[in-house]
Amino acid sequence: MTPQGHPPHELSDLLPRFDVRGMDLSLDRMTIALEHLHHPAQSIPAVQVVGTNGKGSIACLIHHGLMAAGLCSGLTTSPHLVSWCERIRVNNQLISITALRQTLEQLQPLTEQCRLTPFEQLICSALIHFEAQRPAWLVLEAGLGGRLDATTAHSWRPLIAVASIGMDHREHLGPSLQAIAAEKAAAIGEGAHVISAVQEPEVSAVLEQRINEVQGSLQWVDALDESWTLGLSGAVQKRNGAVAAAALQWMSARNDVISSRAIREGFAAARWPGRLQWMRWRGLRLRVDGAHNPPAAIELARERCGWSSDGHRQIWILAIQAQKQAPEMLQHLLGPLDEVWIVPVPGHRSWSLEQLKPALPLRAHQLKSAETALEALNQLLDQGWPASAPVIAGSLYLIGHMMENGTLEAE
Numbered sequence: 153m154t155p156q157g158h159p160p161h162e163l164s165d166l167l168p169r170f171d172v173r174g175m176d177l178s179l180d181r182m183t184i185a186l187e188h189l190h191h192p193a194q195s196i197p198a199v200q201v202v203g204t205n206g207k208g209s210i211a212c213l214i215h216h217g218l219m220a221a222g223l224c225s226g227l228t229t230s231p232h233l234v235s236w237c238e239r240i241r242v243n244n245q246l247i248s249i250t251a252l253r254q255t256l257e258q259l260q261p262l263t264e265q266c267r268l269t270p271f272e273q274l275i276c277s278a279l280i281h282f283e284a285q286r287p288a289w290l291v292l293e294a295g296l297g298g299r300l301d302a303t304t305a306h307s308w309r310p311l312i313a314v315a316s317i318g319m320d321h322r323e324h325l326g327p328s329l330q331a332i333a334a335e336k337a338a339a340i341g342e343g344a345h346v347i348s349a350v351q352e353p354e355v356s357a358v359l360e361q362r363i364n365e366v367q368g369s370l371q372w373v374d375a376l377d378e379s380w381t382l383g384l385s386g387a388v389q390k391r392n393g394a395v396a397a398a399a400l401q402w403m404s405a406r407n408d409v410i411s412s413r414a415i416r417e418g419f420a421a422a423r424w425p426g427r428l429q430w431m432r433w434r435g436l437r438l439r440v441d442g443a444h445n446p447p448a449a450i451e452l453a454r455e456r457c458g459w460s461s462d463g464h465r466q467i468w469i470l471a472i473q474a475q476k477q478a479p480e481m482l483q484h485l486l487g488p489l490d491e492v493w494i495v496p497v498p499g500h501r502s503w504s505l506e507q508l509k510p511a512l513p514l515r516a517h518q519l520k521s522a523e524t525a526l527e528a529l530n531q532l533l534d535q536g537w538p539a540s541a542p543v544i545a546g547s548l549y550l551i552g553h554m555m556e557n558g559t560l561e562a563e
Contacts, residue, residue: 199290221409226289242281298339312344525550
């Protein structure tokens with residue numbers, strides 16, 4: 153136990169639940185905090201990954217490409233599935249819970265003085281850890297937005313990798329795709345090189361305008377061809393892989409020799425849990441995916457076409473936070489014969505069956521509910537396990553909760 157009586161693996165005394173504070177976007181707190189900390193890791197170049205869907209995959213692929221080339225890489229991502237330590241790693245080594253707790257405790261006076269959010273505390277902790285470990289590159293996955301994201305406080309970000317930008321977090325980033333794109337593009341600093349796969353026309357226009365404003369450079373890439381083997385599942389990863397490969401090639405042209413062979417080896421070895429992943433419950437196979445907004449639902453529906461045909465019945469177990477566009481997600485996901493179980497996201501306000509039925513009158517007969525995802529699984533088992541593996545989606549928080557309590561096990 154810690155002196156305060158908390159188990160050493162438990163950080164709730166230092167990191168309150170994100171929804172307790174609420175979303176509070178600002179760079180001012182991070183700027184002041186990093187000044188007090190003497191700008192940890194500021195001499196290490198970073199590739200910042202911004203966007204809506206695919207940020208974690210792109211960051212993961214870049215990280216594995218650097219490692220395969222023999223370069224030390226410091227990676228920070230969000231959210232985590234089971235442990236806070238997943239968010240901070242150097243090569244394959246996660247920060248230890250002891251080291252993370254110690255760093256957070258040392259940050260407490262500054263946290264109180266600057267009123268740092270939990271996410272800002274974690275980014276400060278990551279930069280302190282990276283300063284000690286001295287990787288060749290940092291790979292910083294933005295949390296939300298870009299202009300006011302804590303990762304943007306790192307001063308040396310010569311390279312920006314842009315994932316697919318779509319409609320999500322409208323309550324914080326703006327009501328339109330153009331407004332959301334502008335918030336994310338604002339992370340691009342003076343002279344930065346930006347890499348993106350194809351985007352919606354409104355997004356492309358915003359990126360090009362920002363590049364002109366900061367006198368940077370913009371590189372558009374096409375999806376990888378079929379000769380590439382990726383350790384990440386899903387056709388969309390060929391798009392993410394193209395952005396990651398171009399980022400690594402750009403790094404290689406600037407002193408860090410990264411061969412094409414190393415990039416391919418790194419991509420084949422990459423793993424990113426919770427994204428189109430096969431898992432088991434009581435020995436039975438099912439798929440899990442973190443799709444939590446309409447663009448991600450569209451991609452998941454496309455993937456579904458690859459494992460099922462017309463007339464096929466798919467069972468979904470979905471947990472969707474209250475601020476998300478659940479009706480639109482379901483319109484994209486559900487086929488005419490499908491069945492969906494609506495369950496809550498543990499610890500978060502969530503869409504309920506009662507709210508969804510009037511929003512989707514033509515789909516109401518396909519909707520069921522359960523108090524937990526485990527209850528839904530047990531009911532499916534009682535009825536006779538479906539021939540096609542059920543899919544659990546809608547929230548990485550749900551997937552992480554089920555992994556942490558042992559309900560789901562990786563294959």
